[in-house]
Amino acid sequence: MNFDVVDAVISPSGHMEILSQSEVSRLLDSSQGGLYNLFRNCSLAVLNSGSNLDDGKELLERYSSFEIKVVQQERGIKLDLKGAPVSAFVNGRMIRGISEHLFSVLRDVIYVNDKIKHNPGFKLDSSEDITNAIFQILRNANIFTPGIDPRLVVCWGGHSISREEYDYTKVVGYQMGLRGMDICTGCGPGAMKGPMKGATIGHAKQRIRDGQYLGITEPGIIAAESPNPIVNDLVIMPDIEKRLEAFVRTGDGVVVFPGGAGTAEEILYLLGILLHPDNAEIPFPLILTGPASAQEYFDEIDKFIGITLGEAVKKRYTIIIDDPEATAQMMLDGVQKVRQFRKNNNDAYYFNWLLNIDSEFQQTFDPTHENMAALELNLDQDKHLLAANLRRMFSGVVAGNVKAEGIQAIETYGNFEIRGDSRIMEPMDSLLASFVSSQRMKLPGTEYKPCYQIIK
Numbered sequence: 001m002n003f004d005v006v007d008a009v010i011s012p013s014g015h016m017e018i019l020s021q022s023e024v025s026r027l028l029d030s031s032q033g034g035l036y037n038l039f040r041n042c043s044l045a046v047l048n049s050g051s052n053l054d055d056g057k058e059l060l061e062r063y064s065s066f067e068i069k070v071v072q073q074e075r076g077i078k079l080d081l082k083g084a085p086v087s088a089f090v091n092g093r094m095i096r097g098i099s100e101h102l103f104s105v106l107r108d109v110i111y112v113n114d115k116i117k118h119n120p121g122f123k124l125d126s127s128e129d130i131t132n133a134i135f136q137i138l139r140n141a142n143i144f145t146p147g148i149d150p151r152l153v154v155c156w157g158g159h160s161i162s163r164e165e166y167d168y169t170k171v172v173g174y175q176m177g178l179r180g181m182d183i184c185t186g187c188g189p190g191a192m193k194g195p196m197k198g199a200t201i202g203h204a205k206q207r208i209r210d211g212q213y214l215g216i217t218e219p220g221i222i223a224a225e226s227p228n229p230i231v232n233d234l235v236i237m238p239d240i241e242k243r244l245e246a247f248v249r250t251g252d253g254v255v256v257f258p259g260g261a262g263t264a265e266e267i268l269y270l271l272g273i274l275l276h277p278d279n280a281e282i283p284f285p286l287i288l289t290g291p292a293s294a295q296e297y298f299d300e301i302d303k304f305i306g307i308t309l310g311e312a313v314k315k316r317y318t319i320i321i322d323d324p325e326a327t328a329q330m331m332l333d334g335v336q337k338v339r340q341f342r343k344n345n346n347d348a349y350y351f352n353w354l355l356n357i358d359s360e361f362q363q364t365f366d367p368t369h370e371n372m373a374a375l376e377l378n379l380d381q382d383k384h385l386l387a388a389n390l391r392r393m394f395s396g397v398v399a400g401n402v403k404a405e406g407i408q409a410i411e412t413y414g415n416f417e418i419r420g421d422s423r424i425m426e427p428m429d430s431l432l433a434s435f436v437s438s439q440r441m442k443l444p445g446t447e448y449k450p451c452y453q454i455i456k
Contacts, residue, residue, distance in 0.1 A: 003062050004086040009071070010079050010094050012103045038219055039109045041404075042236055043068050045222040046101040047081075047088040050229060057404040059223045070106070079106075101227050101234045104141070108236040111140050116238065127359045134237070134246050135351060141235045143214065143250065144350040150339045152212065153331055154184045154251035156266045157191020158259025159225055160443045168291040168324065169194030169257050175328030176255075177202020177211070181335065184251055186243075187215020187234060188225025191257040196230035214250070218243045224402035239364050240395060244269050249352045252335045253285035255327065258294045260440035261401065264431070265394035267301065269361060271309060272387025274316045278356035283341050285334025286317040289327045297438070304431045308390060308424055309383050360388040367396030367406060369413050372452075377420025377428075393418060397432070400451025401441055410451045419455040429454045 044066050048059060067082040079102060088098045116122055116133050123129045138144065153176055157169060173183060173195030183199045185192035196213045203211040215231035218240050227234055237243040247254075248270060256267060270286060273279060288298050298319050305313060320327045339349065347354045365371065375389050396416055399406030410416070418425070432452070435441055442448045 005063065005066070005083040006081075006086045006089055008081045008084060008089070008094060010081070010099055010102070012077065035109065035113055039105065040066065040068055042105045042109065042219055042222055043102055044085075045226045046098060046105055046234075047085050048223075049098055049101070049226045050087060057407040060404055079103075097229060097232075101231070104234040105236055108137065108141065112137060112236075112238050115140075125363075127357070127362055130242070130359075130362045131245065131249070131353075131357065134242050134249060137237065137242075138235060138246060138250060138351075141233070143233060143235060145212075146348075146350060148349065150252035150335050150342065150349050151180060152182045152184050152214070152250060152252050153195075153335070154247050154254045155191065155195040155257065156186070156247075156254060156259065156263055157194075157257030158263050158440050159188050159190040159192065160260060160440055161190045161258055162293070162444075164291050164293055165258050166190060166194050168289075168294075168322075170198035171324040172255065172257075172289065172327050173198025174202045175324045176331060177208070178206060179328055179332045180206065180208065181328075181332065182212040182214070184212075184214040184216065184247065186221070186225060186262075187217050187227045187231050188221075189228055191259060191263075192225065193228035193230060194257075195255070196228065200230060216243055216246050216250075220399065220403045220405065223404060241362055241364055245357060245362060248273065248284075248355060248357075250350070251352075252338045253331050254287070255331060256286070256288045258290045258297045258440070260435045261394045261397040261432070264301065264304075264435075265391050265398060267305075268309075268387050268391040268394065271305065271313055271316060272361060272384045272391060273355065273357055275309065275313055275384040275387060276356050276358060282355060283334065283337045284316075284355075285331055285338070287320055287327055287331060287334075288317055289320045289323075292322045295321050297434070300431055300434050304427050307427050308379075309387055313383070358384060358388070360385060361391070365392045365395060367392070367399045367416070369409065369416060372396045372416040373419055375418070375420070377418070377424050379421055379423060390424075393428075397452055401448075406451070415450060416452045417455050418452055422456045425454050425456045429456075 041060060044059065044063055063083060063085060065083040069080045071078045071080050088094055115136065122133050124133065169191050177199035183196045185196060199211060212233060213230050214233045215227050216235050216237060217225065218237045220240065237246055254270060256263060274284060290298065302319065318330065342349055345354060375393055377389055377393065400410045400416055436448055
């Protein structure tokens with residue numbers, strides 16, 4: 001099938017206007033460590049914003065002839081695009097938000113490659129250096145605004161949700177916007193778009209003109225979850241682990257809407273961190289919410305958490321069903337407690353330095369068939385370590401569902417085999433089956449073929 005494409009040359013929109021000759025050379029050389037391919041694939045995902053597609057491999061195949069080159073000129077740079085999706089243009093001109101995001105991709109790809117990965121000052125096997133690297137990437141992207149009270153709420157949830165659930169996320173976002181809170185999400189569609197869309201109306205009513213709609217993504221997921229049109233700050237983190245840490249370091253609280261495997265991964269990541277004894281006294285509001293129809297979904301999540309991580313961890317979150325106003329007010333109250341805690345402990349309002357994140361939650365997990373089968377999924381380990389391994393398992397399922405490399409691995413070697421204690425495998429099987437039956441693994445209308453097999 002042919003898809004409409006267009007060629008264009010665009011100028012920067014305020015994010016990156018100059019590059020060195022060596023930086024341009026690396027971006028143009030497809031043989032240098034995949035930097036060009038990384039830039040190309042992330043750029044294609046941004047240009048595909050708004051499409052109804054959650055398959056990274058299919059996106060790359062649809063626009064296999066797409067090319068993007070940096071043109072160095074005396075007065076700055078331009079991007080030369082060949083075979084770009086026509087949906088990114090109106091009347092022959094690129095949509096401004098998409099243009100801004102393209103240069104955000106360029107900014108982050110260059111910075112991470114030059115200042116993080118190839119910087120001898122960063123030892124990325126060190127927990128402290130990983131956190132510092134995340135801070136540097138976010139600071140370089142001008143995400144931080146010193147001098148303002150905490151107000152950034154991270155919203156997690158699935159890209160494949162029902163219309164009723166999507167509308168609910170908008171109302172919650174609206175109520176938080178009325179209360180002056182900004183929104184951070186994974187930047188994609190569904191529960192990542194809804195809260196931002198609602199918050200824009202709440203901000204407009206309160207005449208808030210500097211509202212932040214922050215999208216944090218990573219190269220493996222961006223093709224399946226292209227930035228939604230509301231995002232006004234986009235950051236590309238190097239991998240899923242640094243993306244997750246960026247959420248909890250910058251966010252002042254988290255609201256979780258219904259979702260699938262990716263949402264379960266995010267919940268387990270945060271709960272695993274909050275289970276660490278060093279974090280017992282750190283306030284971090286966590287609310288799970290959805291419409292009345294999502295009651296069963298949250299019952300399944302709550303049950304799985306109780307079986308695997310224990311009943312005590314449930315004290316770290318609240319489930320609110322079908323009450324957007326109560327959700328927003330509880331989050332506001334929680335964020336105010338966060339402000340007071342950070343003030344009392346001389347911690348920054350814009351970056352949660354005091355939160356202790358164990359290295360088990362920071363080290364990159366490559367979801368190969370071998371690594372997935374070797375995960376330690378048993379109850380005879382510390383709860384925060386079990387949470388880390390469960391997080392990795394769900395991360396692998398996400399990779400097999402929507403990431404280009406994961407989909408290719410499943411096609412080549414078959415489904416992932418997930419092994420472990422039957423006391424965990426049985427409720428896990430039930431939870432994943434509920435995601436499949438309620439169409440939470442893929443967008444509605446797309447046939448889902450499991451990428452995993454539970455071995456009890």
